[in-house]
Amino acid sequence: MLIYLKRNLIFIMCMILAFTTACKKSKNDPIEKKGIQLTTDARFGAVLTDKDGKTLYFFATDVAGTANCTGPCETIWPLYYSADASTDMNLNAAEVGEITRADGRKQSTYKGYPLYYYQNDAAAGEIKGDGVGGIWFVAKPDYSLMLANTQLVGLNTKQYTSAYAEGTGNTRYFTDANGRTVYAFSPDKNGKNTFTKADLSNNSIWPVYEAELKSLPSIITKDLIGVIDVFGKKQMTYKGWPLYYFNQDAKRGDNKGVSVGAFPGFWPVLNATTTVAPAP
Structure with missing residues (x-):
């Protein structure tokens, strides 16, 4: 009987240890980033980026919710689109949407504004496009x-x-x-x-x-x-x-x-x- 109890005790302790280890591993594992993310910038505060940290922008001419950056404009300001829901829990998911442009392509939006990249932002975290032409601004929540x-x-x-x-x-x-x-x-x-x-x-x-x-x-x-x-x-x-x-x-x-x-x-x-x- 004593041997049986010891075996049960050892089994229970092993199960607790395995569960604790699994939880710790799950807690420490990084969550794969998908969709729009929020990043804090020293100058601009909270800004929107893609999953890789590339900055996103609003175009003032798009105020009605229609994408007006087309043709040569897109070379400088490529559109942003992600079909993935954002994994950033600090982002208001209700503010994220998408439109279908006149050419049939989809484009992600935030608060109704179509989102773009800026070609001169070579690396994640760069914000060189804000204020360009007085009508391009870093996307913020x-x-x-x-x-x-x-x-x-x-x-x-x-x-x-x-x-x-x-x-x-x-x-x-x-x-x-x-x-x-x-x-x-x-x-x-x-x-x-x-x-x-x-x-x-x-x-x-x-x-x-x-x-x-x-x-x-x-x-x-x-x-x-x-x-x-x-x-x-x-x-x-x-x-x-x-x-x-x-x-x-x-x-x-x-x-x-x-x-x-x-x-x-x-x-x-x-x-x-x-x-x-x-x-x-």
């Missing part, structure tokens, strides 16, 4: 503002230039992280919202832009951003201009608000060259 570069088309369906005259041509302007246009209100003053009513009855038409300040495109700096209290809402400002959405912008890339008001530009879009709001 936490932009508070993003830049668009596209045609202005008012609620009246007319096309406008950056001077708010009728005409064609891309205009650069800020959006939120998901490509939704943000506007200023021409009568506003520096840090003073003159549009929103105390009962918020008109906030459904031009909602104040509420966002936590995180990352910004490298063409602007955080000292240009502020927050004001508007009847209990925290409204972001840029160069003193309170920021708003327009409720008729039904999809990303829409900028219909530019034709609303006394004249085109009564609700202007904003960009890096916008002048500081006037003093109250």
